[in-house]
Amino acid sequence: MNTLPINWLTEGLIDFEYKKYLLLAYLQAAKEEFGQQRLYPVFSDLIMHYRNLLQVKEHKKLVYESFPQRISRADFEKLELVYEKIVADDETMQQIEEIIQYASPLFGEAVESGKELYDFVERHLEISPVGITPIYHNEGYLFLEAFPGKETQVYMYRITVFENTYEKYRGINTQHLQTVRRGLAITHENLKVRLLRERQELPNPATFAIVSKIPVPLEHSLLPIAKRSLVKYVAQLAA
Template sequence: MKNLSNTWLTDDMIDFEFKKYTLLAYLQNVKEKFSQHELYPQLSDLLMHYDNLLNLKKNKALLYEQFPQVATGVDLKQLRITYQKLIEDDELMRELSEIIQYALPQINQSITHGRELYDFVEGHLSFDEIGLMPIYQNEGYVLLTEQTDKNVAVYRYKISLINLQKEEYRAIHTQFLFNEIKSITNTFNKIKLKLSKKFSDLPNPATFLVVSKLQFPIKETILPISKRFLLKHVNMS
């Protein structure tokens, strides 16, 4: 099983052994991805599933709301359809509680593994600025490469503010542009100069360099960690 549905707990058959098999198959796939040093989207998915289960454990009303409902009639006075939940069985709720109790430590163990891998990868990455940095850094470029590889993956990034539930959060969007080959003549500064000439809307772009000492997947690992680095170090202006 590659993915786990957001509603896996209440999908299909509500049976402890069946859900256990479903969860363990998913976690086995996550383990295989981690063994290949692929962090995302596995780690973020694990955190999402863990938080969902934790919330359901704390609030049985949320668990109840996860179940589907069927129309039972029409209220003509209020002009609305009335519904009834497809779950009324206390024994079934106890079964779900047992599944949640089992799943939480299993998922948490995988999260721990993922965080250890994250720290390992981050410890083998270096982050540097290329050339003079402008005051405006909400948009720019990030160059990703390996220490022993000539290939350089060039991404454009943009950081923006989003409002969610009356709170402001920073979000980052990245777009792959092209690959460059680094050399004595085609240095990182030269690549930055090419970018400023090619994209005139950023004449002096904020440009960051991420170099990996070991070989890790760019898209699944190095890029997501680099995005977190950018969100942490770039001040919104």
């Protein structure tokens, strides 16, 4: 899809009409992705751009921690230097202010549309444990089924917990193991038993099935939302 550079606000021609053209093309592409129920990667990009815009608007500075991991420290420092030069130029800064005022509500609306789609998909996911659930839930298997449920995507998952002074964060990594064609004889419980026979690295794994009740793209919506839903579900079990 049509993407927007990380430093779209400050790079190239600083002109309101030009930046408006770039922005509207990007937001139209994002709208089309949402129309196809494809949330990622566009939703996370929208959030990143919106946060960065608010940082500039509210604090007149760029904060490195607000950028996604893919931007390097060197790239950030270069972007910050560019912004410092812009601040010193009153005419250019006026153009930037106009662009920010125009772009902020549009980004807000786009992010809200993405959140509504995310919540809609999440509400139509059914999560359930498979078999006996052990005390340790941070590692195991995930059975994921799109709608209609003719196939089961089997993943190994690992949840990592890290914290700072104020908050505890949970991340999740998944590895796709196989795609299983479902049938009357292949239940989730049978599939778990088969995995235990075939794979010895997890002798007593937690196993969860997530089934979508609506048709959504696997890679661009179902899998990333299912992963986040599983993290929340496991966190509730541990509480």
